[in-house]
Amino acid sequence: MQWLAGALVLATSRLVLSQDGNTTAPFPNSTYSNATSSDPATAAFTGPAFSPPFYPSPWGSGAGDWASAYERARAFVAQLTLLEKVNVTTGVGWQSERCVGQTGAVPRLGFRSLCLQDSPLGLRNTDYNSAFPAGVNVAATWDRGLAYARGQAMGQEHRGKGVDVQLGPVAGPLGRAPTSGRNWEGFSPDPALTGVMMAQTIQGIQQAGVIACAKHFIVNEQEHFRQAGEAVGYGYNITDSLSSNVDDVTMHETYLWPFADAVRAGVGSIMCSYNQINNSYGCENSYTLNYLLKGELDFQGFVMSDWQAQHSGVGSALAGMDMSMPGDTLFNTAKSYWGANLTVAILNGTIPEWRLDDMAVRIIAAWYYVGRDQSQVPINFDSWTTDTFGNQHYYAEEGYTLINEHVDVRAEHSTLIRQIGSASTVLLKNNNSALPLTGRERFTAVFGNDAGGNQYGPNGCPDRGCDNGTLAMAWGSGTANFPYLVTPETAIQNQVLGNNGVFQSITDNFAGTQIQSLASQASVAIVFVNADSGEGFINVDGNEGDRNNLTFWQGGDVLIQNVSALCNNTIVVMHTVGPVLLSNYSENPNITAILWAGLPGEQSGNSIADILYGRVNPGAKLPFTLGASREDYGADLLYIPNNGTDAPQQSFTEGNFIDYRAFDKADVTPVYEFGFGLSYTTFSYSNLRVNRLNVSAYTPTTGVTSAAPVLGNSTVNDTAQYQLPSNFSAIPYYIYPYLNGTDDLAEAANASDYGLPGSSYIPAGSQDDSPQPRLAASGAPGGNPELYDVLYQVEATVTNTGPVAGDEVAQLYISLGGPYDPKVVLRGFQRLSIQPNSSTTFHVDITRRDVSNWDTSAQNWAVSSAPKTVYVGSSSRTLPLSTNLS
Ligand SMILES: *[C@@H]1O[C@H](CO)[C@@H](O)[C@H](O)[C@H]1NC(C)=O
Ligand SMILES: *[C@@H]1O[C@H](CO)[C@@H](O)[C@H](O)[C@H]1NC(C)=O
Ligand SMILES: *[C@@H]1O[C@H](CO)[C@@H](O)[C@H](O)[C@H]1NC(C)=O
Ligand SMILES: *[C@@H]1O[C@H](CO)[C@@H](O)[C@H](O)[C@H]1NC(C)=O
Ligand SMILES: *[C@@H]1O[C@H](CO)[C@@H](O)[C@H](O)[C@H]1NC(C)=O
Ligand SMILES: *[C@@H]1O[C@H](CO)[C@@H](O)[C@H](O)[C@H]1NC(C)=O
Ligand SMILES: *[C@@H]1O[C@H](CO)[C@@H](O)[C@H](O)[C@H]1NC(C)=O
Ligand SMILES: *[C@@H]1O[C@H](CO)[C@@H](O)[C@H](O)[C@H]1NC(C)=O
Ligand SMILES: CC(=O)N[C@H]1CO[C@H](CO)[C@@H](O)[C@@H]1O
Numbered sequence: 001m002q003w004l005a006g007a008l009v010l011a012t013s014r015l016v017l018s019q020d021g022n023t024t025a026p027f028p029n030s031t032y033s034n035a036t037s038s039d040p041a042t043a044a045f046t047g048p049a050f051s052p053p054f055y056p057s058p059w060g061s062g063a064g065d066w067a068s069a070y071e072r073a074r075a076f077v078a079q080l081t082l083l084e085k086v087n088v089t090t091g092v093g094w095q096s097e098r099c100v101g102q103t104g105a106v107p108r109l110g111f112r113s114l115c116l117q118d119s120p121l122g123l124r125n126t127d128y129n130s131a132f133p134a135g136v137n138v139a140a141t142w143d144r145g146l147a148y149a150r151g152q153a154m155g156q157e158h159r160g161k162g163v164d165v166q167l168g169p170v171a172g173p174l175g176r177a178p179t180s181g182r183n184w185e186g187f188s189p190d191p192a193l194t195g196v197m198m199a200q201t202i203q204g205i206q207q208a209g210v211i212a213c214a215k216h217f218i219v220n221e222q223e224h225f226r227q228a229g230e231a232v233g234y235g236y237n238i239t240d241s242l243s244s245n246v247d248d249v250t251m252h253e254t255y256l257w258p259f260a261d262a263v264r265a266g267v268g269s270i271m272c273s274y275n276q277i278n279n280s281y282g283c284e285n286s287y288t289l290n291y292l293l294k295g296e297l298d299f300q301g302f303v304m305s306d307w308q309a310q311h312s313g314v315g316s317a318l319a320g321m322d323m324s325m326p327g328d329t330l331f332n333t334a335k336s337y338w339g340a341n342l343t344v345a346i347l348n349g350t351i352p353e354w355r356l357d358d359m360a361v362r363i364i365a366a367w368y369y370v371g372r373d374q375s376q377v378p379i380n381f382d383s384w385t386t387d388t389f390g391n392q393h394y395y396a397e398e399g400y401t402l403i404n405e406h407v408d409v410r411a412e413h414s415t416l417i418r419q420i421g422s423a424s425t426v427l428l429k430n431n432n433s434a435l436p437l438t439g440r441e442r443f444t445a446v447f448g449n450d451a452g453g454n455q456y457g458p459n460g461c462p463d464r465g466c467d468n469g470t471l472a473m474a475w476g477s478g479t480a481n482f483p484y485l486v487t488p489e490t491a492i493q494n495q496v497l498g499n500n501g502v503f504q505s506i507t508d509n510f511a512g513t514q515i516q517s518l519a520s521q522a523s524v525a526i527v528f529v530n531a532d533s534g535e536g537f538i539n540v541d542g543n544e545g546d547r548n549n550l551t552f553w554q555g556g557d558v559l560i561q562n563v564s565a566l567c568n569n570t571i572v573v574m575h576t577v578g579p580v581l582l583s584n585y586s587e588n589p590n591i592t593a594i595l596w597a598g599l600p601g602e603q604s605g606n607s608i609a610d611i612l613y614g615r616v617n618p619g620a621k622l623p624f625t626l627g628a629s630r631e632d633y634g635a636d637l638l639y640i641p642n643n644g645t646d647a648p649q650q651s652f653t654e655g656n657f658i659d660y661r662a663f664d665k666a667d668v669t670p671v672y673e674f675g676f677g678l679s680y681t682t683f684s685y686s687n688l689r690v691n692r693l694n695v696s697a698y699t700p701t702t703g704v705t706s707a708a709p710v711l712g713n714s715t716v717n718d719t720a721q722y723q724l725p726s727n728f729s730a731i732p733y734y735i736y737p738y739l740n741g742t743d744d745l746a747e748a749a750n751a752s753d754y755g756l757p758g759s760s761y762i763p764a765g766s767q768d769d770s771p772q773p774r775l776a777a778s779g780a781p782g783g784n785p786e787l788y789d790v791l792y793q794v795e796a797t798v799t800n801t802g803p804v805a806g807d808e809v810a811q812l813y814i815s816l817g818g819p820y821d822p823k824v825v826l827r828g829f830q831r832l833s834i835q836p837n838s839s840t841t842f843h844v845d846i847t848r849r850d851v852s853n854w855d856t857s858a859q860n861w862a863v864s865s866a867p868k869t870v871y872v873g874s875s876s877r878t879l880p881l882s883t884n885l886s
Contacts (some may be wrong), residue, residue: 042044049245051278054291055765056772057320059358059708064390064781065266066300068367075366078711080106082346083722084432086361086737088114090338091327093449094307094733095395098382098403100477101307101325101551102126103363104205104737109676115215115379117326120185121259121473121601122480123157125383128408128605130157131473131482132417134599135170136578137424139197139623142809146198146420151204151212153413159209162379164372165211165269170200170478171258172220172273175624176658177635178579181223181533181545185597188623190674192826193256193420195261200264209375211366215271216306219244219255220270221365222637223536223545226650227273227308229330230536231641234544240647242638243276249748250655251292252854252861255276260297262818264782265330268301268366272321274309276647283309287762289320297783301369302362309885312714313337317351318766322359323725327735332395343722350762354708354769361711378587380405396732403672410483414603419875421600421607423807427593428582428616428626434569434592436614436680437496441524447515449565450575451489452507458485465538467553469507470528471575472604476535477546482602488528488573491605495613509555512562519566526612527558527563531544535845547636548567550581550630557584564590573597573608583628596622602712607853614680619807619831621677621875625660626669634662659824660876675811675826675875681802681836685810688872688881691793698848700776708769776860787849787861796842796881807833810842810872816853824871824879842872851885 021584062070077085087104092113096102103118117123121132132154138147151169158166173180200212205212225231225242228553232238246255258269270293273282282288283305293299302322308331309325310316318338324338336342345351367373382403384394385813392399427432427435437444454460454469459482461468464475470487489505496503508515519525529552536545541553551557561584571593572585585591597619597728600607610616627633634654641648657665660674695850724730724738777784798810812828815821828844851868852861 002368003599004600018790020866023846024329025355035143049243049278049651050286051280051287054286054295055318055762055763056435056768057286057290057318057355057358057588058294058705058772059302059354060362060365062365066365066781069365069369070300070361072368073361074711075711076364077360077561078110080360080712082107082343083737084221085356086339087341088377089323089359090336090361090737091323091325091357091734093328093334093395093733094119094326094331095384096115096393096734097248097524098379098385098392103323104735106639111191111822114164114363115162116165116167117161117383119478119480120170122478123161123163123409123766124155124480125159126381127386127404127408127481128406129418129480130410130412130413130485131159131480131485131602133420133424133601134184135197136184136623137186137420137598137600138201139193140424140598140620140716141420141831142193142621142829143423144196146423147200148204148468149416150420151201152208153411153416155205155210156411156590157409158414159208159375161381162377162409163210164376164523165213167215168214168478169198170215171198171262172196172216172218172255174221174258175578176221176652177637178630178633179547179552179622179637181547182476182478183450183537184474184577185534188511189256190623191824193623195258198258198262201267202262204266206266206268206370206416209371210251211268211370213269213271213304214259214267215272217259217270217282217293217303219251219277220271220273220275220282223652224562224637224639226536228383234539236641237417237645238641238648239645241275242648243279243649244280245651246499247321247652247655248580248856249854250652254658255657256292260782261298263293263297264636264788266368266369266781270299270301270303271306272303273308274306279313279647281309281512282524284316285310285320286319292734294320298778298781300362300781301357301366302725308738309336314345314762315348317342317345317355318763322362329585332466334733334735336735338768340739341739343737343739347722352767352769354710356696357709357711370696377541380407392730393734397495398668398731401569409410418606418610421597421603422610422616424598424600425608425618425622426596426620426622427611428672428676429586429591429594429724430594430678431592434571434610437524437612439499441496441501443516443521444496445522445567446491446492446505446528447505447519447525448460448491448559449507449509450528450530450556451505452485453485453487456480456811465534465539465540465541470604471530471532471599472601474532474534474577475540478535482623484602486603486605488605488608491609492526492612503557509559515559516566518565522567523569525563525567525570526573527570528573528575529560530554530574531580533577546639546836547577550579550642552580560591564588571595571612575599575604579626581626581628582626583797584633586671593605609807617680617804618677618804619679619809621675621809622672623674625663625670625674626672627663627668632668632670633659634666641833656822659818661825664823673875673876673877675809676877680809681800681801681806683808683834683874684799685796685880686799687797687872690870690883690885691797691885693792694791695789695791695848701774701779701784702776703774704771705774707771776858783860785849788851789848790845790850791848792846792870792885794828794844794846794870798832798834798842801838803836805833805835808874811875812844813871813872813876814849814885815852815869816864817868818853818864821866823854824876826876846870
């Protein structure tokens with residue numbers, strides 16, 4: 001047994017080296033601050049950023065509507081051996097199986113390896129799947145029904161390929177800074193809008209019988225320095241990931257908010273992030289995982305690591321991580337922090353068995369919760385090749401068999417995709433009713449690299465890692481292969497030819513002479529421009545995931561200037577991942593219309609043609625602010641390490657003031673504000689009424705939890721039963737739970753090689769299985785259920801005062817009234833379809849959470865005594881109706 005102790009010490013030692021705070025870096029420890037506002041001036045930004053320890057890891061209780069899933073999961077886990085429990089929690093290694101992540105299996109009980117697959121906008125790395133619009137487009141629809149329908153359609157496609165867990169949707173990044181590379185995978189920098197879209201997407205995916213994964217938890221707000229190894233690859237020698245340093249108020253009021261909605265919606269899994277939070281890694285941060293997520297939000301599902309985001313074995317287990325992905329320490333090392341190491345840690349007692357049981361129960365409960373027992377189909381695709389036959393164990397090059405059955409899972413989803421594409425297109429400018437076009441224009445000219453195809457094909461650049469042709473999806477793991485891509489050039493040409501018009505296009509942005517010639521002949525010139533970004537493992541045109549600037553790519557600004565100088569009916573269509581600089585165009589009289597079309601997916605051309613030719617009346621609104629300069633956004637990214645070779649420190653000193661809240665605070669006028677968008681008709685607002693409901697006072701949750709359930713006692717002194725079975729033929733590089741599964745374990749067992757001491761590193765309280773005090777803000781999945789009590793019902797009348805039917809997104813904002821509160825915060829919205837000369841009622845229920853602030857000393861939400869005002873209107877800056885909330 002002696003060598004077991006050694007292995008244990010090694011895994012345990014990782015715990016302290018990076019666990020729960022590092023008090024030597026000169027940055028704020030506002031997590032500990034008792035400031036009652038996020039005003040940086042008063043928040044105690046004095047010490048180093050420090051993440052307080054919180055143990056033990058809360059065990060799942062079956063709270064909310066999880067009771068039946070828990071009952072079945074506990075019954076299942078009670079039958080498992082130690083090795084089988086470990087198998088369920090640990091991935092089998094990068095490219096060891098066919099999905100981007102797979103767990104070990106329980107062959108004895110016929111429980112197969114779970115298949116985890118990207119992405120938030122569809123199925124990654126396969127064929128005969130749909131390419132859906134990105135999250136940012138869903139946010140721009142402000143349409144709950146479309147968000148749900150897209151989630152359900154994506155879930156059906158994952159289900160049809162045999163996927164158990166779809167790795168999406170995204171609320172981290174939220175969008176603290178406009179250049180952050182992966183903002184488009186999520187929804188909006190507004191936490192309330194993102195929260196609604198998270199909940200709808202999750203419920204859609206899970207209704208289809210697939211587990212959703214809310215990611216990346218939390219304050220994962222930039223690509224630069226998210227992983228030290230990656231940063232070394234682009235020239236920065238750092239030893240640890242960036243730390244996002246955020247205070248308690250901002251954490252709750254901005255970044256945790258949409259995750260609360262995700263948990264309340266029943267999300268089955270959450271992915272912890274690469275970054276550190278207040279100098280403790282996201283996947284071993286006991287404060288964010290144990291305290292916030294499993295304590296305060298009562299999350300009942302499981303936490304998986306992002307791929308290679310795990311930095312310790314015992315540390316991550318005790319801090320609340322439940323599944324190691326993809327299972328190996330780094331890709332293809334054949335070593336794992338868990339697997340055999342987890343078996344050792346349980347046998348040794350360093351990790352209590354109830355913690356392993358809790359991991360397994362959470363995983364199996366999520367599986368039952370979404371009905372995987374009813375809906376699982378065999379895995380029928382392979383992530384690493386499109387060949388029909390190949391190796392099931394790709395990296396090991398073993399198991400030649402049928403690996404791609406090329407199952408077409410698209411159904412009729414193209415109709416929904418086209419609809420979301422047009423429903424998410426924001427009309428920003430429309431002088432003299434330049435739009436809609438009649439289709440009878442004599443000479444239609446289309447310009448731009450962004451109008452045409454990619455010369456390498458729509459999937460020609462792996463993970464969409466280039467900016468060639470029209471931008472319908474950005475780059476990284478958050479992608480899917482296109483089955484086809486309808487370009488704007490094709491769709492507009494079809495339209496014009498249908499009316500026997502003249503159509504010509506130029507897709508080389510730098511063909512100056514030809515562009516001038518064509519622009520001067522056109523009766524209407526439609527210029528397509530874009531701006532791209534993505535995930536940090538791919539560099540496109542010098543952009544390491546994050547954008548370097550907010551201008552257009554591929555010479556787009558020069559193209560707009562060249563065309564608009566010669567054509568006084570120039571229409572600009574933008575496919576961008578987020579904000580771009582438009583002040584040169586918003587007032588230019590030759591530019592008659594401007595449209596933001598985002599990242600619309602496979603039906604891009606048809607969706608924009610539907611808007612341009614008036615088959616669809618635009619009703620989308622901006623899910624972010626379009627400012628005049630990058631500086632106007634306040635918060636920005638860190639592009640150069642600022643802490644030597646140690647973890648770069650990114651302090652969120654702006655607090656809650658991101659996007660429109662920053663513009664409002666500094667009283668800076670944007671070019672187009674958050675929530676703005678025009679229609680081919682007009683709307684008016686009237687008759688605001690507020691009904692205050694009689695609701696009893698808020699009760700903090702009190703009392704204690706049950707003791708940790710005991711589901712079995714697998715630890716016996718006879719370690720022989722934990723050895724690799726003698727007749728077992730192990731696959732190379734594969735991660736197994738067996739004690740001598742690899743030679744490396746013996747090496748790891750020799751703790752003295754590392755000069756590490758022993759059990760003093762186990763965090764205080766982490767082994768405690770006794771009933772624990774319940775947190776005041778907890779009580780059910782999503783937090784204290786009384787936070788969601790409706791305090792006010794608000795109604796207003798919205799009238800279509802123009803000539804055609806149209807959609808209006810009516811918006812409700814609240815001023816919380818405190819000296820450090822944003823001027824207004826979005827709290828409700830509805831997308832209303834209204835016939836001309838008709839009215840409809842806009843209705844919003846205002847909950848207790850909607851009017852509360854986070855109180856750091858009470859560690860609970862509280863309604864302040866500051867006077868509160870409710871506003872209703874068509875954007876964050878056009879709010880014609882208002883009244884006090886008594
Ligand atoms: C900062 O954190 C340290 C613990 O690391 C604590 O002693 C100190 O009081 C904190 N300072 C403030 C202002 O919260
Ligand atoms: C924090 O609490 C301490 C002690 O209760 C008090 O002296 C201090 O003023 C508080 N700081 C803030 C910013 O509220
Ligand atoms: C663990 O999972 C692997 C891979 O799925 C499987 O080969 C092995 O038999 C499992 N071990 C146990 C003890 O169930
Ligand atoms: C990177 O930094 C580490 C720690 O400071 C140092 O040991 C190492 O030599 C550096 N590597 C390079 C390539 O500069
Ligand atoms: C156990 O974890 C250590 C890292 O802490 C690693 O070096 C070792 O290879 C692991 N053992 C196995 C069998 O994966
Ligand atoms: C196409 O993509 C490649 C790779 O990113 C790039 O080098 C090239 O400039 C692009 N060409 C065009 C015309 O966009
Ligand atoms: C901004 O970045 C894009 C993409 O790398 C590049 O094409 C463009 O020239 C840059 N803009 C400026 C002003 O440098
Ligand atoms: C804490 O941070 C300092 C400087 O950033 C670094 O030198 C030290 O190794 C870190 N300590 C721990 C325990 O992580
Ligand atoms: C029996 C055994 O191996 N015990 C070890 C378990 O791990 C702790 C902490 O690493 C050691 O101190 C024990 O010796």
